[in-house]
Amino acid sequence: MAESTGVTHQVSQSRTAELTARAAIFSTDLEQLGRFTPVGEDDLPASYATLLAHHDHMTVTLEAYWESLVAVRVVRERLDSTIYARQSLLARHSDGAVVQYGIMSIDLADLPPNVREAIETGCAPLGRVLIKNNLLRDVELLALWRIETGDELAKHLGVPAGDVIYGRSAAIHLSGARAVDLLEIVTDHPTVPPAESP
Numbered sequence: 001m002a003e004s005t006g007v008t009h010q011v012s013q014s015r016t017a018e019l020t021a022r023a024a025i026f027s028t029d030l031e032q033l034g035r036f037t038p039v040g041e042d043d044l045p046a047s048y049a050t051l052l053a054h055h056d057h058m059t060v061t062l063e064a065y066w067e068s069l070v071a072v073r074v075v076r077e078r079l080d081s082t083i084y085a086r087q088s089l090l091a092r093h094s095d096g097a098v099v100q101y102g103i104m105s106i107d108l109a110d111l112p113p114n115v116r117e118a119i120e121t122g123c124a125p126l127g128r129v130l131i132k133n134n135l136l137r138d139v140e141l142l143a144l145w146r147i148e149t150g151d152e153l154a155k156h157l158g159v160p161a162g163d164v165i166y167g168r169s170a171a172i173h174l175s176g177a178r179a180v181d182l183l184e185i186v187t188d189h190p191t192v193p194p195a196e197s198p
Contacts, residue, residue: 012038015143015169022103022183025085026076032152033185039146039166047188048166055139057127058100058170058184059090068094074122075156082109089156090125097190101156103183110174111135126180135174142169147185158191 015038016030023030030036041053051058051065062070070090077086085105091098104126108116118129130137145167147153154161167185171178 018169018181019145019183022105022181025078025103025105026087028087028152032150033147034150034153035148036167037146039144041144043146044144044166045188048186051186051188052144052166052168052184053141055141057131057139058102058182058186059125059127060131062090062099062186066092066094066099068092070099070125072122072125073098077122079120082107084108084120086122088122092190095192097192098157099186099190101153101185104180106172106180110177110179130172130174136176138173140171140173140178142171144168145185153185157185157187158193159187159189163187 016036019036020030023033041049044053051061054061059070070092073089073091075087075089077084083105085103087101087103089098090100090102106119106126108119111119112133115129115133115135118124119126147165147167149157149159149161149163149165151161154163157165159165165185165187167183170182170184172180172182174180
């Protein structure tokens with residue numbers, strides 16, 4: 001039993017180190033996003049299990065769950081050689097509420113030029129771009145997270161700091177090769193932004 005616990009702890013440390021590295025791409029301290037605790041699927045509230053515990057694109061899952069298309073809002077991005085990374089939000093078309101915060105990095109080297117351009121311009125969520133262009137892809141769920149939101153994440157999602165929400169680490173394999181690394185954090189109680197004054 002002790003050996004199994006040790007292996008689980010080692011996996012947890014490895015996944016947390018991956019999160020820290022992903023946040024550091026944009027000079028963000030992981031603590032600014034929140035306090036991350038690895039959890040199992042059985043530990044997720046039902047709504048979050050539906051949103052996160054699967055091997056599908058989050059774009060598809062969010063649109064089905066909220067019965068609304070989602071649009072991508074790029075927060076920050078960078079390109080190093082062929083590795084493109086961005087922080088982004090997904091917001092419902094229906095009311096503008098932000099339903100996901102994410103950090104992703106993708107190797108653009110072997111992608112068709114039109115797909116690369118669509119990703120870099122942020123014209124659509126990544127999942128929709130890959131599906132529309134019929135690329136052979138497999139989504140791999142790597143870890144599930146319970147998150148006590150830090151100030152930065154709370155601000156992006158419009159929830160109180162310290163609010164408990166959930167997320168996942170995932171990877172996308174294109175034509176059999178791992179090409180995309182993802183941190184996807186969702187809320188099941190999004191805040192609808194106030195209407196703009198006329």
